[in-house]
Amino acid sequence: MVEAVLIDLFSLPASLQSNIQGELCKKLETVEKCSSIPAPFVYVMCCQQQGCERNDEQEFLLPALRDFQSLKKRLEVVHALTTAAALYTIKQSLDEKDLSTIKVILPALRKDLMKVYIDHLFTPVYKFEFEDLQVAADCKNLQIAEPQSEEQTLSTQAMALIQSEIQMYLESLPSLKGELTILRSPLIPDDIFLHGFTTRTGGISYIPTLSSCNLFSSSKRRDPQIVVKENLRRLAKAAGFNPETFHRVKTDHANAVCVLGKTEPESYDGIVTNQKGVTIAAPGADCIPVLFADPVRKACGAAHSGWKGTLLGVSMATVNAMVSEYGCNVKDILVVLGPSVGPCCYKLPQESAEEFHRIDPKCVRLFDSASPYIDIRRATRILLESGGILPENIQDDSVTDQKQNITFCTACHPDKFYSHFRDGTNFGTQIGFISIKD
Structure with missing residues (x-):
């Protein structure tokens, strides 16, 4: 009608x-x-x-x-x-x-x-x-x-x-909801890499759950690709990268990795490159956007790690691609976990929680309940450390005593971040991005 x-x-x-x-x-x-x-x-x-x-x-x-x-x-x-x-x-x-x-x-x-x-x-x-x-x-x-x-x-x-x-x-059109803000990690050397995690401010998306710097369009949401493209243009201008050489993972909530310059898979949740001036990115709206940087071999990666991708080991798959493609040493790779839903808010059914419990019982809170709380960040850190990444080379500042500046809970901060868990099906998306400077 x-x-x-x-x-x-x-x-x-x-x-x-x-x-x-x-x-x-x-x-x-x-x-x-x-x-x-x-x-x-x-x-x-x-x-x-x-x-x-x-x-x-x-x-x-x-x-x-x-x-x-x-x-x-x-x-x-x-x-x-x-x-x-x-x-x-x-x-x-x-x-x-x-x-x-x-x-x-x-x-x-x-x-x-x-x-x-x-x-x-x-x-x-x-x-x-x-x-x-x-x-x-x-x-x-x-x-x-x-x-x-x-x-x-x-x-x-x-x-x-x-x-x-x-x-x-x-x-x-004027920017909405304040200035465009980019969160940066002190772990990644800024003389070699350009990187950051976006927040929800400074774009032109006006629908409440998408406002304002939404960076993903889909057939199920009301923000068209051309608006997302304008938001990306504004981000690129503020961050200093070229939007024409921007590559975002094609998410499938799995563990496939794209090596930039080789045949691109139909879908993949990790991406790696050693090309200068090319920006790679992973989305997140509760799922973790994870960035990887090797300042020795000058290579980088990005991964989208939701609960399924975490269990399938997408982060270590990205690390392994950097090792096999660019000769990186695992001990040189730096990893930053971006804004994502925390164990304070995120629940999964009992059968999925059991898989996280097997990684480490501390990944699950209220395990005996029908929908236990899950810590996908802890699971990601444990899997990375098991794969050889040094603990001091992983930034998840939600578990440290220092002032939190990157790994916020997306569901807890509606003023800063989008959250599928909180906002429902017409949700917005932020990204983590990284490139090697010329």
């Missing part, structure tokens, strides 16, 4: 708007009858001329819309200089109301164009259906980039222009 209606009048000249009043009113009446709610939210998307004051909403509204009494306060007119700006503004309102089924009513020649904007600015969480708005036959040049028939598709150049327009708009 339709929850919202988007009427695209962005490229329709004012002189032609009177021609569509009757048809528009009929379409809205039909939508209302078929809707699962008393009246769907209606958004009218209009072009604001450069240098002009925003038109008064009531003056602008077509009589067909003004007279459509059932809309009441469910009607919003959005004026903007670009389609990207108008559509992103509407997306914010849809997200605020938690709406995801949208009917788009628009001139036929705008349909392919609109689909490209929607593909960039929305994820599969949203469902769109399109309905043509009949416009006078003599209406030409609605948008230069539009195809002239249903068989034609937008040119590569036209699609690139749309992406550029969206990127420029997103770059113009």
